[in-house]
Structure formats: structure tokens, C-alpha cells
Amino acid sequence: MPFVIAVPKEMTEGEKRVATVPEVVMKLTKSGHEVRIEHDAGMSAYYPDNLFSAAGATIAFSRADLLNGANIVLCVQPPTVADVDQIAEGAIIIGFMNPARNPEAVIRMRDRKVTAFALELVPRITRAQSMDALSSQATAAGYSAAILGSAHCPKFLPMLTTAAGTIRPATVLILGAGVAGLMAIATAKRLGAVVEAYDVRRAAGEQVRSLGAKFLELEINAEGQGGYARELTPEEKVQEQQMVSEAVARADIVITTAAIPGRRAPLLITKETVAMMRPGAVIVDLAAESGGNCELTRPGKTVQEHGITILGPQNLPAQVPFHSSQMFAKNLQSFLSLLFDKDGAPVREFSDEILAASLLVYAGEVRHGPTRDLLSGVKS
Ligand SMILES: NC(=O)c1ccc[n+]([C@@H]2O[C@H](COP(=O)([O-])OP(=O)(O)OC[C@H]3O[C@@H](n4cnc5c(N)ncnc54)[C@H](O)[C@@H]3O)[C@@H](O)[C@H]2O)c1
Numbered sequence: 001m002p003f004v005i006a007v008p009k010e011m012t013e014g015e016k017r018v019a020t021v022p023e024v025v026m027k028l029t030k031s032g033h034e035v036r037i038e039h040d041a042g043m044s045a046y047y048p049d050n051l052f053s054a055a056g057a058t059i060a061f062s063r064a065d066l067l068n069g070a071n072i073v074l075c076v077q078p079p080t081v082a083d084v085d086q087i088a089e090g091a092i093i094i095g096f097m098n099p100a101r102n103p104e105a106v107i108r109m110r111d112r113k114v115t116a117f118a119l120e121l122v123p124r125i126t127r128a129q130s131m132d133a134l135s136s137q138a139t140a141a142g143y144s145a146a147i148l149g150s151a152h153c154p155k156f157l158p159m160l161t162t163a164a165g166t167i168r169p170a171t172v173l174i175l176g177a178g179v180a181g182l183m184a185i186a187t188a189k190r191l192g193a194v195v196e197a198y199d200v201r202r203a204a205g206e207q208v209r210s211l212g213a214k215f216l217e218l219e220i221n222a223e224g225q226g227g228y229a230r231e232l233t234p235e236e237k238v239q240e241q242q243m244v245s246e247a248v249a250r251a252d253i254v255i256t257t258a259a260i261p262g263r264r265a266p267l268l269i270t271k272e273t274v275a276m277m278r279p280g281a282v283i284v285d286l287a288a289e290s291g292g293n294c295e296l297t298r299p300g301k302t303v304q305e306h307g308i309t310i311l312g313p314q315n316l317p318a319q320v321p322f323h324s325s326q327m328f329a330k331n332l333q334s335f336l337s338l339l340f341d342k343d344g345a346p347v348r349e350f351s352d353e354i355l356a357a358s359l360l361v362y363a364g365e366v367r368h369g370p371t372r373d374l375l376s377g378v379k380s
Pocket of ligand 1: 123124125126128129132134135138175176177178179180181198199200201204226227228229232257258259260261266
């Protein structure tokens, strides 16, 4: 049975991404689905309407025309309550849902019996790699962070031997070597910097070294559940901050990406450490939205302290919207394939491991335990 797949224009401030791209639309329409895209939905990512039309999509000139009769809605940012009100009962919405920050929309999806899949809940197993939007967007964020840091740095990054003298390469320090951190390392290396990196998971050391960067070692190994880091003990935090502050003081650019799922980002750079840095040095704090890895970070702002520039960017993937949208759209295309069997018929139940784990709301029930617990304290 062909589906009507709708893609709204993202309305969140600063959001330039779009949930599908013409290449993916072409595949979906070839499989017999009808794809509708809201007028100018891809404009900020440089995918104009005419490319979507050529790929077989219908352009909808109002949100109501787009959503009326749609079976599947694809989005980057979570829907608003007003959007949910226009989605038919039983329809499926797929995208980042950020349930902790959007409890009202989750409640409305539950009450209107909309089915919601949250991409941030896709398990990080090998079979789900092609659907892992957290990873694809972290890749875009890590790349952008290195470019942003170098753009604010008053120095060249590579070593240069010129008639006007020899320039020493800049030193870039990456704190947190997960997906974003590894991409920041690779990008800074390509720009010619000397790169050092640190992570509390010792397993990250091999990946850091394979990119040609130096891995800073501590006695701590804080590998927690599912390959994520655990929170450090108070003694470990003191040990870590001391080592980190020495490395920060010798860096020209520091990119911080340290995160612990469901918790405030760990504080790695105190204001005293910032005061030890060289004038002109730059900090790009990717953890700004979850509390910041640097004490002086202001989310969404650029601040100057002691001649140090501290950037707290929000939504870095939106800085490279063409490719971050392309990767996101491919993640969704893979995810959608789970909703149909080999004959193209919709699956009757969401028992597949990936679907079951990412199912946030279904048949009037919040299926994700932590979100259900959270909502028990929210008035509906
Ligand atoms: N499909 C897969 O198999 C798959 C896909 C993506 C990621 N992963 C793995 O998942 C894990 C988490 O990746 P992520 O990028 O989402 O992580 P994340 O965004 O949760 O955290 C970023 C990094 O911060 C580090 N960190 C946390 N506390 C720290 C501290 N106090 N000091 C320094 N660093 C600290 C973490 O170890 C992590 O590497 C990694 O092991 C990654 O390789 C697996």
C-alpha cells in the first residue's frame, strides 16, 4: 500500500536542515509512495522546490495541505502541539523528539493517538548504523566546530615555511573523543594542526591515535554502559581537571564535546583554567546546550574573557545544512525501510529491535519508560 509521506519546513529558529533531500524523494516515489514537501522546506539547505518536484514530490503551499491525509511525517526538530493537532490519528511521525524538552507535544501525540519514533532512541548497534542520526549529525557538528575554531583563531593552523619566516603549527586540543570529537580531530589534522585529545573512555585512545593525534592518558577508565562514559567520582574529577588544565593552557584551540547521557555535561575547564590560556586562544564548547564543558560558556553566545574567545554554539549541524540534511535524509530512508516488509506492505507490529527501542508514543501510550516517568510529573 503506498503511503503519503509529508515533510514540513523546519520552523525552529536557526534550523536550516530539512528532513529529506531530492535523491531520497526519488527513491521513495519510485517505490510507489506519494511524497509531499512544504514550499521552501529545503531552501535554507540549498535544495529548492524545483529539485524536489523533479524528483517526484508534490509541493504543498500550506501546512494544512501538507499534513491533510499524510500517513508519515518526517521532521528534524520535534513537532509543535499545533502541528500534532493537524496530524491524523494513527499517522507516524519520525524525527528527533527531545521528549524532555517537549513534554506538551509528547502528551498531545499520546492523546491524539499519533505514533512517534524518536531518532535519538535508535540503539547504537551495528545493524542500525545507517539510521543513526545522532552520529551523522555529531559528525557534522565536529567538522563545523573545527572550522569555527580555526576561523576565530588568530593563527595559521599548519606549519608554514615561507620567505617571511617559519610558522609553527597551532595546537588543537579535543576533549571528549566520541563521534563529534573524532571528526573534529580529523578536521583539525587535515588543516595541519598538532592535535591532542582526551576522553575518559580508554577505548577512545586507539581511535584518536589512528587519526594521527596524541591521546592524553589518565589512570581513569570511565567506560560505562553501552559504550558511553559514566560520571567520574569526586577524586577522579580533581585528577582529570588538573591534567586537562595543563593541556588547555598549551592549546591554541580547544574543542570540547564531553557528554554523559541524561546528565549535565561534565565541567572540564574552570574559569581559573581559562585565565591560564594564551591570549588569542579559542574554546568551542559543543556541550553548551547541556550545561557546557567550560564554566564561562554562554549557550548561543560568544564571550571574551582574558583575551580568550569562548564560543557556545547551538545546533552546529545547521551550519552545514546541505550535507547534514543529506545524511539525515539517508538515515530516515534506512529507518523507513523497517516500516515495510520485503513486498512493500506496511509492517503490522513494531517488534523489530530498532523500531521497538525508538517507539516513543504508540496507540495512546508513551512507550518509552523514562519519558513516561518524566510525564507523570507534567500536567496534561
Ligand atoms: N553504532 C555504533 O556502534 C555506534 C555509533 C555511534 C557511537 N557509538 C559509540 O557510542 C559511544 C558514545 O559516542 P557519542 O559520540 O554519542 O558520545 P557522547 O556524545 O555521549 O559523549 C561524547 C564523548 O564525551 C566523553 N566524555 C564523557 N565524560 C567525559 C569527561 N569527563 N572527560 C572527557 N570525556 C568525557 C564520552 O566518553 C564520549 O566519547 C562511543 O563509544 C561511540 O564509539 C557506537
